[in-house]
Amino acid sequence: MPELILGLSAHYHDSAATLLADGVPIAAAQQERFSRRRHDSDFPADAIRYCLDEVGAKLPDLSAVAYYEDPALKFRRVLATYLGAAPHAFGTFRHTLPPWLSWKLAMTRHLGRQLARLDLGDPPQIVVRRHHESHAASAFFPSPYESAAVLAIDGVGEWATTTMWHGVGNQLRQLAELRFPHSLGLLYSAFTYYCGFKVDSGEYKLMGLAPYGTPRYTDVIRERLIDIKKDGSFRLNLRWFEFLRGQAMTGRGFERLFGGPRRVPEAPLTEREFDLAASVQSITEEVVLRLARTARRLTGEPRLCLAGGVALNCVANGKLLDAGTFEEVWVQPAAGDAGGSLGAALAVAMSRGARRVHVGTGRDAMSGALLGPAYDDTDIRSTLDRRGAVYRVLDEATLIDQVVAALAAGKVVGWFQCRMEFGPRALGARSILADPRDPRMQSALNLKIKFRESFRPFAPSVLAEDAEAYFELAQSSPYMLLVAKVSPALRTRSDSTSHATGLDLLRITRSTIPAVTHVDFTARVQTVHPENNPIYHRLLTAFKEATSCSVLVNTSFNVRGEPIVCSPDDAYTCFMRTRMDLLALGGHLLEKSAQPPYQDDDWRALIPMD
Amino acid sequence: MSTALLALAYYFIVTPVGLLSRIVHDPLRRGWNRRASTYMHYLANRSPRTDHGASAQKGV
Numbered sequence: 248m249p250e251l252i253l254g255l256s257a258h259y260h261d262s263a264a265t266l267l268a269d270g271v272p273i274a275a276a277q278q279e280r281f282s283r284r285r286h287d288s289d290f291p292a293d294a295i296r297y298c299l300d301e302v303g304a305k306l307p308d309l310s311a312v313a314y315y316e317d318p319a320l321k322f323r324r325v326l327a328t329y330l331g332a333a334p335h336a337f338g339t340f341r342h343t344l345p346p347w348l349s350w351k352l353a354m355t356r357h358l359g360r361q362l363a364r365l366d367l368g369d370p371p372q373i374v375v376r377r378h379h380e381s382h383a384a385s386a387f388f389p390s391p392y393e394s395a396a397v398l399a400i401d402g403v404g405e406w407a408t409t410t411m412w413h414g415v416g417n418q419l420r421q422l423a424e425l426r427f428p429h430s431l432g433l434l435y436s437a438f439t440y441y442c443g444f445k446v447d448s449g450e451y452k453l454m455g456l457a458p459y460g461t462p463r464y465t466d467v468i469r470e471r472l473i474d475i476k477k478d479g480s481f482r483l484n485l486r487w488f489e490f491l492r493g494q495a496m497t498g499r500g501f502e503r504l505f506g507g508p509r510r511v512p513e514a515p516l517t518e519r520e521f522d523l524a525a526s527v528q529s530i531t532e533e534v535v536l537r538l539a540r541t542a543r544r545l546t547g548e549p550r551l552c553l554a555g556g557v558a559l560n561c562v563a564n565g566k567l568l569d570a571g572t573f574e575e576v577w578v579q580p581a582a583g584d585a586g587g588s589l590g591a592a593l594a595v596a597m598s599r600g601a602r603r604v605h606v607g608t609g610r611d612a613m614s615g616a617l618l619g620p621a622y623d624d625t626d627i628r629s630t631l632d633r634r635g636a637v638y639r640v641l642d643e644a645t646l647i648d649q650v651v652a653a654l655a656a657g658k659v660v661g662w663f664q665c666r667m668e669f670g671p672r673a674l675g676a677r678s679i680l681a682d683p684r685d686p687r688m689q690s691a692l693n694l695k696i697k698f699r700e701s702f703r704p705f706a707p708s709v710l711a712e713d714a715e716a717y718f719e720l721a722q723s724s725p726y727m728l729l730v731a732k733v734s735p736a737l738r739t740r741s742d743s744t745s746h747a748t749g750l751d752l753l754r755i756t757r758s759t760i761p762a763v764t765h766v767d768f769t770a771r772v773q774t775v776h777p778e779n780n781p782i783y784h785r786l787l788t789a790f791k792e793a794t795s796c797s798v799l800v801n802t803s804f805n806v807r808g809e810p811i812v813c814s815p816d817d818a819y820t821c822f823m824r825t826r827m828d829l830l831a832l833g834g835h836l837l838e839k840s841a842q843p844p845y846q847d848d849d850w851r852a853l854i855p856m857d
Numbered sequence: 858m859s860t861a862l863l864a865l866a867y868y869f870i871v872t873p874v875g876l877l878s879r880i881v882h883d884p885l886r887r888g889w890n891r892r893a894s895t896y897m898h899y900l901a902n903r904s905p906r907t908d909h910g911a912s913a914q915k916g917v
Binding site (some may be wrong): 327328329330331332333334335340342345378421422423424425426427429474476477478479480481482484485491519539 | 876
């Protein structure tokens with residue numbers, strides 16, 4: 248049996264498990280997909296069971312379990328924060344100290360007990376790696392590069408909030424770090440909170456909001472909130488933030504600076520929120536670009552690997568690529584804390600002499616991020632029969648033909664195939680698909696299918712070989728983590744011809760693929776490669792043959808507030824709750840109009856808003 | 858752990874220690890220095906980590 252190492256992230260947010268065989272990721276999943284609680288932070292029991300089931304292993308078959316952060320080091324930072332914030336932080340002290348003393352400080356022992364309760368045999372040695380080491384390892388070791396500069400940027404783990412590394416072969420050398428409380432991730436989260444979105448999940452919304460605004464607050468942010476140095480290092484002015492003192496990110500200081508109270512969640516968006524989003528996005532991009540230039544100078548490497556929650560800011564990633572500081576950029580698809588499980592396991596595997604066998608093949612080690620569970624036709628049929636669903640069983644060619652015909656006719660299709668994605672993006676395994684040429688599709692998908700805010704953009708999947716014809720993208724983007732401009736040849740109007748502002752910008756058709764063209768002519772592109780997801784590539788190819796368009800709208804298979812679907816049962820439920828027209832579940836095709844009546848009127852109340 | 862006990866610990870231990878320690882050294886290094894060229898902690902010649910067993914503990 249190969250050497251098996253299990254990586255875990257747990258007990259903060261986005262719990263996950265990853266299994267490596269001889270240093271190669273073979274299974275990975277977030278606990279939220281099984282528990283159906285978004286950003287679930289609990290011990291990832293279901294994800295662990297899935298990973299072990301994938302190879303028929305039990306806990307004694309593992310050579311190690313790797314945990315993604317160092318609890319002792321983190322507790323020292325927590326203690327320093329208590330001291331630094333006294334006497335104003337009793338609220339956070341009262342809530343956070345008891346769990347630290349009762350179990351978090353003895354995390355490895357706690358994890359050992361939780362593993363033992365799985366009834367899968369005795370757990371092996373539990374090893375901890377530092378939080379940013381886990382991020383850096385998840386960025387570099389699976390990347391296709393023999394050597395690279397590595398940047399990890401996030402909110403905070405133990406002390407580090409930003410780290411730079413040099414990766415060569417199976418070694419990572421740390422070069423520099425910034426420490427808590429000076430954090431780009433926390434700065435972005437503070438604005439996310441102030442604009443009325445949830446911290447640790449609403450950051451995407453703020454990024455999507457930015458193109459509607461004007462960055463008129465950048466001067467005040469630079470003067471009062473953050474002192475940025477030439478090398479990208481920075482300090483925040485904690486006088487204006489509340490996160491040291493309690494559960495809130497901002498308070499009266501922000502209200503004084505930005506002209507009023509925090510936006511109430513779900514209240515109408517105003518020019519202020521658009522401009523705040525544009526401003527903090529602009530500052531974030533500036534810091535990331537400067538850090539990247541420093542990483543280039545320190546390492547001399549022409550390639551960069553990114554991870555950490557800030558690496559999910561695909562707009563900043565796109566600007567970084569456009570700046571030309573690096574010839575190529577590779578972003579870990581599970582760049583947030585879920586990917587820490589992968590990084591911790593990889594760091595341990597490499598320190599024990601594992602080899603990066605994928606290097607030199609031109610491919611990365613992520614298998615297209617399709618590392619989650621798959622369901623065969625027997626599983627699917629059993630679920631559908633139990634649910635009383637009406638379906639047809641089709642061969643693959645017929646299934647693709649019928650899905651393409653439906654998409655071309657303006658229908659919305661649930662697409663459930665092969666192994667589930669690892670990371671926050673749906674990449675054509677658990678996706679909702681639509682025709683990007685329809686100017687009404689963006690609004691229809693947001694309001695009738697996803698039940699989410701009207702301003703949120705949708706992303707395109709494009710055949711990798713045709714990406715250049717549609718987008719100004721200098722490299723492949725298989726994980727939908729780079730934003731690029733829609734090609735000028737496809738634009739139907741220029742920036743200067745519009746006087747609309749705010750959400751009125753949504754009413755303007757900007758290109759021949761309007762459903763995936765954001766108000767600033769950009770798109771969060773996924774390039775689809777046959778080696779990563781063959782059936783999805785064949786679907787796109789067939790859509791191109793039928794319509795001459797190589798692009799589909801690809802959004803995650805879920806509704807607002809819900810994790811992406813994992814099982815056929817989840818998919819059927821989501822299909823029936825929304826106005827999706829068609830569902831392709833493996834080789835089974837379901838039409839909404841043929842399904843029996845579905846009674847689940849209160850389902851919206853069961854899913855908390857994100 | 859009771860709120861009263863936590864309040865006693867916070868206001869009679871953490872707060873005085875925190876206030877006194879900040880006179881000497883702010884554990885969070887909050888000050889700005891406009892004239893400084895960097896806030897980065899550069900780690901010269903740091904070797905790749907190989908101490909994976911340093912914080913290890915046998916499960917259970």
